[in-house]
Amino acid sequence: MACCRLYSKVFILYFLTLLVFTLPFKGKVLAQNITKRIWVTSGGSIAFSFKSLTEYSSGKVLSNWTRLNIHYRDTSDVGGDGTSIGWKVMVRASAATIQSDGAAPDLPLSSIQIKPTSTIPGVSITNITLTATDQNIIEGGDPGALPVTGEIVITYECGTPPAPPLLGRQPDYYFVDLIFTLVEVNP
Amino acid sequence: MRKLFFAAAMLLLSQAGFGQAVNDQAIIPVSVTLNSILRLTVVSGGNIDFVVNTIGQYTSGINNGGGDARYQTNFTVSASQDFDVTVRAEDATFLGQDNAANTMPLNNVGLDLTESGSGNDPANWALPAAVLALTNAAQNIVTGVNGAAAGGADKNNFTIRWRLGTAEGAMNASSLLAQSLTPDRYITNVFLELVPK
Numbered sequence: 325m326a327c328c329r330l331y332s333k334v335f336i337l338y339f340l341t342l343l344v345f346t347l348p349f350k351g352k353v354l355a356q357n358i359t360k361r362i363w364v365t366s367g368g369s370i371a372f373s374f375k376s377l378t379e380y381s382s383g384k385v386l387s388n389w390t391r392l393n394i395h396y397r398d399t400s401d402v403g404g405d406g407t408s409i410g411w412k413v414m415v416r417a418s419a420a421t422i423q424s425d426g427a428a429p430d431l432p433l434s435s436i437q438i439k440p441t442s443t444i445p446g447v448s449i450t451n452i453t454l455t456a457t458d459q460n461i462i463e464g465g466d467p468g469a470l471p472v473t474g475e476i477v478i479t480y481e482c483g484t485p486p487a488p489p490l491l492g493r494q495p496d497y498y499f500v501d502l503i504f505t506l507v508e509v510n511p
Numbered sequence: 512m513r514k515l516f517f518a519a520a521m522l523l524l525s526q527a528g529f530g531q532a533v534n535d536q537a538i539i540p541v542s543v544t545l546n547s548i549l550r551l552t553v554v555s556g557g558n559i560d561f562v563v564n565t566i567g568q569y570t571s572g573i574n575n576g577g578g579d580a581r582y583q584t585n586f587t588v589s590a591s592q593d594f595d596v597t598v599r600a601e602d603a604t605f606l607g608q609d610n611a612a613n614t615m616p617l618n619n620v621g622l623d624l625t626e627s628g629s630g631n632d633p634a635n636w637a638l639p640a641a642v643l644a645l646t647n648a649a650q651n652i653v654t655g656v657n658g659a660a661a662g663g664a665d666k667n668n669f670t671i672r673w674r675l676g677t678a679e680g681a682m683n684a685s686s687l688l689a690q691s692l693t694p695d696r697y698i699t700n701v702f703l704e705l706v707p708k
Contacts, residue, residue, distance in 0.1 A: 360535040370541040377548055377663045380591050392537060422543055431543060482543060492593055492661035495547035504537040 357406055361395045362413065362506040365475070370502070372482040380491040383484030390478040394444075394506055396464075397471040405468045410509035413440075413476060414458040418501035428494035435490065437481040438502075444474035453487065458505065548591035551705040552664065556584030561620075561675040568676070569688035575679065577623055577642075577672025584671040586703060587628070587664035588653070593708040594660055596653035596669070598622070598701060603647045605697035613695040618644035621674045621682035624652055628668030635659045635666070642680025645701065655708055 367390035374380055394413065398406030415438060421430035436454040440461045448463040462476055483490040559582055561573050574582040588594060600617050607613025622645065624638040632638045637654040653669060660667070676687040683690070 362535045362537045364537050364539065368539055370539060371544070372542070373544040373546065374591070375546040375548070377589055377591060380545075380548070380661075381663070390539060418538075422541070435543070436541065480541075490543075490545060491591060492658055493545055494592055495545045498543040498545070500541050502539045502541055504539070506535045 357399045357401065358408065358508055359395065359397045359471075360411075360506045360508070362504060363393055365391045365393050367391055367478070370480055372480075374483070374490060377491070380483070381489055383487065383489065384482050385484065386480045388441075388477045389480055392476040392478065392504060393474070394476065395471060395473045396467070396506060396508075397469075398467075398508060399469045403469060405466070407510065408508035409466045409511050411464050411467075411472065412460050412507060412509055413462040414460050414505045414507065415452070415454075416458045416503050416505075417454050417456050418503055420456045422498045422500045424494075425497040425499060428496035428498075431490070431493065431498050432488070433500070435482055435487050437484065437487060439479040439481065440476050441479075442474060442476045444472060444476075454502070463509070545591065547707070548589060549594065549705050549707055550589040550664075551596065551703060552587050552589075553703070554585040554587060556582075556671070559584065559673050561673075563675070563687060566688070570686050572674060572676030572678065572687065574672070574674040575677040577674055582673045582675075584673065585627075586669055586671070588667035588669070588705060589663045590661050590667070590705065590707070592661050593655040593657055594653070595651050595655055595706045595708065597649040597704045597706060598643075598645070598652050598671075599649040599704070600645050600647050601700040601702065605699050607693070607695035607697055609695045610693070613693045613697070615692050615697045616683055616690075617646055617699070618681070618683040619676050619687065619690075620645040621677065621679055622652070622671050623680070625670045625672065626668060627670060628664070628666045630660075630662065630666040630668075635662075638669075642674070642677075642682060644681040644683065649702075649704065652703075657708065660708070 370386060370389060372384050396411045398408045400406055417433050421433060422435060423430050433454040433456060438454060438461060439451045440449055442449060442462055444464060446465060450461055452459045452461055464472055563569055604617055605615040621642040623642045626632060635656055639652060643650060678684050
């Protein structure tokens with residue numbers, strides 16, 4: 325019986341402690357009401373295969389290869405316009421070079437160029453040469469409380485001007501990952 | 512009582528929530544496959560035949576200077592990587608056709624190279640500076656410059672200028688006449704090999 329009383333006191337003390345530390349947050353929900361999704365609908369793997377001197381000299385183009393879909397929405401707690409002033413899609417390589425699977429020297433990331441297009445109205449589009457740091461390829465303004473949905477279609481080029489030609493590079497299998505990120509633009 | 516306290520505490524805690532936006536990402540693998548391209552094509556002069564039938568040819572040789580197109584082999588190289596080209600004879604000496612015991616030293620035959628493509632010596636490759644003697648061991652006749660030799664047939668177009676008994680460069684210094692070779696039809700195969708660097 326004495327033991328039960330002791331437990332009760334301990335729990336009362338515990339309860340009061342919790343009350344003191346959680347009261348400041350009572351009734352608050354701290355949340356960023358941003359919904360962001362980016363997903364690949366086709367062209368989820370990119371393979372350049374060089375098998376003629378013409379391809380080595382002129383490079384290869386995979387036109388409209390990858391189709392990305394995005395969904396973006398930023399609202400306030402009460403359903404109004406959120407705090408962000410826009411959104412953007414960035415891309416970067418997962419490594420500093422296009423890595424050789426054998427003993428050949430790696431290829432430079434600058435061998436690959438990325439040229440997007442989009443059906444989303446009012447966006448700013450930038451063609452880029454691949455690097456290991458994020459670069460903006462699509463930028464959209466503030467849609468208010470409305471959602472942004474649409475498709476981004478990407479053309480890839482490898483070894484085309486102004487990138488250095490791959491002629492003279494050692495035959496091998498080279499690989500790298502592209503990381504596309506959808507983020508909000510904050511004021 | 513204890514359950515009541517727990518329930519009250521959980522109720523309070525449940526009102527404090529924290530949300531974190533997620534940066535959504537899509538990852539696409541990229542691969543680049545570079546297939547090896549190494550082609551050596553003999554365009555003309557795939558069979559060189561020297562016929563020695565005058566004393567002048569026995570003493571001075573045939574095609575001194577290499578200018579006679581009848582004794583030239585034109586070949587091209589298409590390569591996706593830098594390369595060398597070597598030449599070697601199949602046998603240690605020329606072998607007589609009428610009598611296999613008859614032999615003629617390989618170094619009676621000499622060669623040098625000229626280029627006629629868009630590439631040049633020394634920017635893209637180095638060609639022999641003097642006349643080489645044919646040997647059984649492989650020797651470079653085109654030595655590619657790293658980072659500059661790879662290319663197509665329009666760039667890598669070479670002509671071997673063969674000569675016999677002219678004593679040029681590294682060739683046998685004795686004339687055919689001085690060697691007193693037994694008359695016969697002497698032959699060997701010559702291999703041109705394209706070697707990636």
